[in-house]
Amino acid sequence: MKVFKISVILVVLSCGFSTNVLAQNKAESTKRPNIVIIISDDHAYQAISAYGNNLVQTPNIDRIAKEGVLFNKGYVTNSICGPSRAVILTGKYSHKNGFKDNENSRFDGSQDSFVKQLGASGYQTAWIGKWHLETKPQGFDFWQILPNQGQYYNPEFDMMDGSKKRNEGYVSDVIEDVSENWLNNRDQEKPFCLVIGHKATHRTWIPDTQDLGKFDTVTFPLPANFYDNYKDREAAKVQDMSISTTMQMGYDLKMFGGENEANKDGNIARMNLEQRQKFDAYYSPVEADLKAKNLSGKTLVEWKYQRYMRDYMSTAVSLDRNIGRTLDYLDKNGLTENTIVIYLSDQGFYLGEHGWFDKRFIYEESFRTPMMMRYPGVIKPGTVSNNFVMNLDIAPTMLDAAGVSIPKDEQGQSMLPLFKDKKAKGRDAIYYHYYENGEHSVSPHFGVRTKRYKLIRFYKRVSSWELYDLQKDPNEMHNLYGKKGYEKITNYMNLQLKKLIDQYDDQDAKQLLKGD
Structure with missing residues (x-):
């Protein structure tokens, strides 16, 4: 069997690494792929140009698909942040890994994970960025995580020594900076698995100052079912995630009604003087224009939709830019041909479909998630897959790529046979x-x-x-x-x-x- 030099890079919201290292021949370990998993938060497939959105451009996310595979049918087992990360780590459904929801669950870090398995087989492992599993990471050589949801500006991080550290800057930039610093200082004699957990594009969609107004000249078309009446769908009737009534003018859309009210918002109050001046310089004229128009009814609802979309898409710009930095780092350090890169969101998201924002439902926009993977030598560039794959499959796929036995209690399936075996058959149902x-x-x-x-x-x-x-x-x-x-x-x-x-x-x- 021919052995390819492959690095696996997955960008994910959460990942685990073990410090247990089995004795292994150095030469053998260098043949194993590195892994980089990049996980975004609430990034809808509808907001990615690789999936056909012509109003936005995500060239760096698209690059992963162009140089690997674009999954048209990537799905999650449970469309909500913490549970999705737990599934990615363990390769098990929520009822098996114990983290069912964000309200009552705490992740049991003592349980097995694909990161622990990689660590035990000789990998160096790290999780950097958003974690959101209520307990501290276990089984990683290194971690630096955002507390809870984290902040967009000058984010605070929980450190391994129990301290907290504030980093000046925009969260997407800071997470990438920390990730590159870890890569620079890792043990280069070992293969690595790095999980990069981005906060973007989570509510409240606050863009980097350099991206404010990026989509102000774009008018986003209303989804065909924006004014859904939820006929014959009782659960949809009682939800509370509508743009018309649930989305808040201040908290979500930054229309605070004055400086004093804006100062009460923790996301805004933590900005430094330069950041705040740029923020105010952009949003104050928007708010003044809104007051002058004195909108109401559907006109106001549709105004809220346009503002939501412009902030959301502008927030995604920094996400894509920093994914580009990750790819550039691999190029510059001779790691590209030896690294697997996976990009996915923790779940999908509603961009006005059914009149909603948020996720949770099994309806396609939140059930389905963007997912793409680059694996030089194994996945042919430009591949498009219509097989059902799930976040459940990340763990067994990474172990398979690393040549590590997949534990029998993992419930996902390795995706690699879909690219190695022409007779391989994917799922019929999920x-x-x-x-x-x-x-x-x-x-x-x-x-x-x-x-x-x-x-x-x-x-x-x-x-x-x-x-x-x-x-x-x-x-x-x-x-x-x-x-x-x-x-x-x-x-x-x-x-x-x-x-x-x-x-x-x-x-x-x-x-x-x-x-x-």
């Missing part, structure tokens, strides 16, 4: 389970998606079923559950759902179905 029953009033639910259909079971806040024909109804507007003529499809999808519940041993879902 499973999802969302648990949180608090913020944004999204009802817990689980469901299954096949290539054409999606079946959903909501519980707790709302008890209902939904069925969609994604071929005829890609925007998921028409609930077919219980409709005449769909009995056979419903029965088939129920069987698929039960099959995956059994496969992944989801006892909570199994008990709920017993009552139906």
Whole structure:
């Protein structure tokens, strides 16, 4: 078997590294790929030019796809920040790794992770940036993480010695600076796994000062279902994540109504004088114009949408720029041909579809996530994959690439056979389970998606079923559950759902179905 010199670089929101190192021949270890995982936060696939958005340009994210594979069907198991990172680390669904939601869960760092497995096999490991798992990282040689959600300006970091450190600058730049510093000082005799966890593009979408106004000349078209009435979709009716009523003029859109109110916002108050002057110089005229227009009704709602999109996309500019810095670092240091680079978001995000922002639902915009991977010598440049892949698959894929045995209790699948074996067959269906029953009033639910259909079971806040024909109804507007003529499809999808519940041993879902 030919051995390629490969470096694996994954940019992800969270990652773990172990300090246990098995004795290994130095020459052998240098043949193993490095890994860089880059994870963004709430970055929608709809906001990436590689996925067809012509109003924005993400050249550096696109570069990873052009030089590797673009996954058109990348999905998550549970569309919310902390749980997604836990799944990436462990290769297990939320009910197996124990981190089900952001309200009641704390990550048990003593459990196994792909980073610990890599560390035990000779890798040097690090997690830098957003972590958001309520406990400190375990099993890494190095970590430096943002407390909780972190801040956009002059962010504070939790350090390994228990101290806190404030770094002047914009968060995307700072995270990249720390990452490059670690790469400069790592043990170059060992392969490495670096997880870069970016805060961008998480709410409240505060751009770097150099990116303010980047999209002010762009008018973003309203999604076709922006004014969705949620007919026959009970869970959608009770959610609290709409641009019209939930999005806040001050907190989200920086229309504070005065300097004193702006000073009460911690994100704004922590800016230094130069940052604050640039911030005020941009947003003050926007707010003055808004007051002069005295908007109301749909006109105001659509104004809020345009401001949301302009801030969100401008925040993403710094994310893409710093991903470019990561790629440039690899180029300049002769690591590109020996490194795997993976980019993904912790989940998808709503950019006005159904009138929403945020995530959580199994509907496509939050269930589906951007994902691309560059693996020189293994993945042909310019590859486009329509196979179902999940964040669940990151852990086994990295272990497979590193030549480490995949633990039997990991529930994901290595993606590498899709590129090495022409006969390899991907998934026919994927499973999802969302648990949180608090913020944004999204009802817990689980469901299954096949290539054409999606079946959903909501519980707790709302008890209902939904069925969609994604071929005829890609925007998921028409609930077919219980409709005449769909009995056979419903029965088939129920069987698929039960099959995956059994496969992944989801006892909570199994008990709920017993009552139906």
